[in-house]
Amino acid sequence: MDKKYLEALNLAWKDDTNDSKHDREVLENLLPHTNLKRLSIYGYGGTAFPNWLGDHSFCNMLSIRLVDCKYCNSLPRLGQLPSLTTLHIEQLSGVVSVGAEFYGSSERKAFASLKFLSFHKMSNWEKWSSFEVEDGEVFPNLQKLEIRGCHKLMNVDWPRNLPSLTELNIYESEVLLSSLPRTPAIRKLNLGKCEKLQLQELPQTVEWISIGGCHGVESFIDILRESPSRCHLQYLGIHDCSSPITFPTACLPTTLTELKIKNCEELEFPMHHSLKTSSIQKVSIINSCGGSGSLKFVPLDFFPNLKKLLKITSCKYLESLKLPDGQLCQNLTTLIIGGPNFISFPKGGLHAPNLIQLRVQYCKKLKMLPEQMHNFLPSLEALWISNCPEVESFPEGGLPSNLVELLVLNCSKLIAGRMKWNLQKLQALRWFVIKDDDEREGESAGVESFPEEGLLPSTVEHLNIMGIGSLKRLDIKGLQQLTSLTALFIQCCPQLHKLPEEGLPTSLPHLYIEECPLLKERCQKEKGQDWAKISHIPIIHIDRERI
Structure with missing residues (x-):
């Protein structure tokens, strides 16, 4: 309490308490100076908060966070803090009801300055009662209210009026609201699952x-x-x-x-x-x-002003996209499409001259990508194709020349024919990701060596080889061709047991190895058999730890 210049204080209990009374005494005696502005309490094991927390003498307090104080069965009298603007309460599983004790005296405005209030993961919270003060004002300046993961909250009695509330968010909860508060300034309503x-x-x-x-x-x-x-x-x-x-x-x-x-x-x-x-x-x-x-059949001209995004995924009846002959999908910039029964793009090709990103995912029956992509998608910069096991090749004519990102994930037939992709002409390609999950029986391309010489253009800067269970070795000739490579990611390749004898390119600045147990062992700093092959690389991460 003598530290009058202390503005922010974080108090954290690391382990579960064995003595709730002791925790209470500790927090009671850590009484800070009333100049304190920001307070956070984590893992406190007492059954109640001390009397000083919420005392109106803390007139400078701006922000409070109470997290994982699971033995407390009630909230402190925070409503009487005149300058409090931000309050976050999370994982107070002992709290069942919030009412008068939260607001404090009925003679003063409750939460007079509060602008942001959030309750997260209050697993046993069932009831929130309103509270009347003499002048009728509770939360007069509250702008944003957030309730997340409070699954037992059934009874919410709103204050009569929330004059400044602009945003109400209820996430991951089935709060049984019967009405909304009076909110003359409301702009955003995220109401969760509302059955009443x-x-x-x-x-x-x-x-x-x-x-x-x-x-x-x-x-x-x-x-x-x-x-x-x-x-x-x-x-x-x-x-x-x-x-x-x-x-x-x-x-x-x-x-x-x-x-x-x-x-x-x-x-x-x-x-x-x-x-x-x-x-x-x-x-x-x-x-x-x-x-x-x-x-079942979606006409792309149904939304004539579509610009930023069309995303249709996991819709089991979706079979195709339609576009009238000769018509352009003029303004669309992002298309994400997927579904177990999706089989075709518009006949003759997808005419979308401004499309920048195309994602095709989880289309088990799809055999062909859009025709003439190199002509009809001139602005395409990112192509992601994942979990489309029947796609065997890219369209005739290849991919658009402006392509910057290419991700091919779990497309076994397509990956098996990778030497026919003709990627060398893609001089804008910077980011390449490949995944071939051979844990799925019968759906692996059986990639044992990667990247083969001549597969990728020299412009590639980021190469991510992930989830290839059959990969046994890296092709040094293919890697040496990647003269622009700045980051190499090797993830989830359990059979990759060593690096090439020649080592990795001397110009490589970043190496990331994750969930490759055999390779991890050989790349241990200073004592691993392959350490000398990578010791020249400035930044190395193995299983997310920088070594």
């Missing part, structure tokens, strides 16, 4: 909303159908809805720029409604739109 929420109207200030649970989604969609023009949404997310429901494509707000649908397998997505006036630029549909298979 009764939405009568949506505040006109809301620009961003994510809502889950069948009842909450249905309630929200009813509002959209009744008065879409009153909404000013820019982002809409719908998730975890198991009931059959029709998505209101005909009455989306014209202000909407981003749409995300996740884990809504019975959601119908009518494709016959025109969205020519839609301003949607980003669309993500994940594990959704099953039922009658309304997204």
Whole structure:
């Protein structure tokens, strides 16, 4: 308490307590000076916090973090700290109810300056009661409220009014809200899974909303159908809805720029409604739109103003993307596509002159990538293809010349024909990643040596060889051709037992080896058999430890 210049204090208990009373006495007697501004307490083993924590004499306190104080069964009287702006409470598993003790005196404003409040992983928290003060103001300046991983929280009694709240986030929780607080300034609502929420109207200030649970989604969609023009949404997310429901494509707000649908397998997505006036630029549909298979064939011109992203993955009914003959997918920059039954891109090729990134993933039946990629995708810089076991080769004509990143992961037939990839002409290629997981029976290309001479262009700067269970040796001739190489990553290659006799390129500045037990043994600093081959490399990490 004599350290009057101390502004920040972190107190951490490392191990589980054997004496709760002793922990309480220690914290009680570590009374800091009232000039303290920031306080963090981790792993405290007492059953209650000391009286000084929350005393209004700490008028300079700005920030408090209480983490993993699992034996405390109540929160301290923090509402009386006049300058407190940030409060984070996490893993206080002994707390079942939050009420009057949290706010403090009814004669003063509670949490008068608080702007950010978060509760994380409160595993036994069931009830949050409101508290009335004489002037009626609780959290008058609260701007952001966050509740994450509080699975037992069923009863939330909001303060009558949260006049400054702009963002409410409920993550990884099934908080059973029946209503929302009065929030005249709200901009962002992330409501988690809401099975009891009764939405009568949506505040006109809301620009961003994510809502889950069948009842909450249905309630929200009813509002959209009744008065879409009153909404000013820019982002809409719908998730975890198991009931059959029709998505209101005909009455989306014209202000909407981003749409995300996740884990809504019975959601119908009518494709016959025109969205020519839609301003949607980003669309993500994940594990959704099953039922009658309304997204079996997706016309790319359905979202005419799509620019930043189209992502459709894990949708079991998706079979193909369609694009009318001669029409361009003019503005799209990122396309991520995948699904167990996806079999084809638009016939004749994907005409997307501004596409920068293409990811094709988990397409078990797909046999061909888009035709004429070198002509129709002139702006493509990143191509990721993963878990597409039936793809045997790249399209005729090869890959676009501006390609910077190429990742080929668990595509056994494609990898088996790697010497036909003709990558030498890709003089912009900087980043190359390959993975061939031979733990999956019958789906390995059996790569024993890599990278073969002539496979990669000399421009490659980052080379990542990962998960190749059959790899036994590195090809020194292939490595020596990579004169621009700045980082070599070797990960999860259990049969790779030594480095080439010639060592690694002398110009290599970074080497990363991870989960390669035989190689790790030989590369031990100063005593490993291969240490002399790598000792010239300035930066070496083995199993994430810099040596």
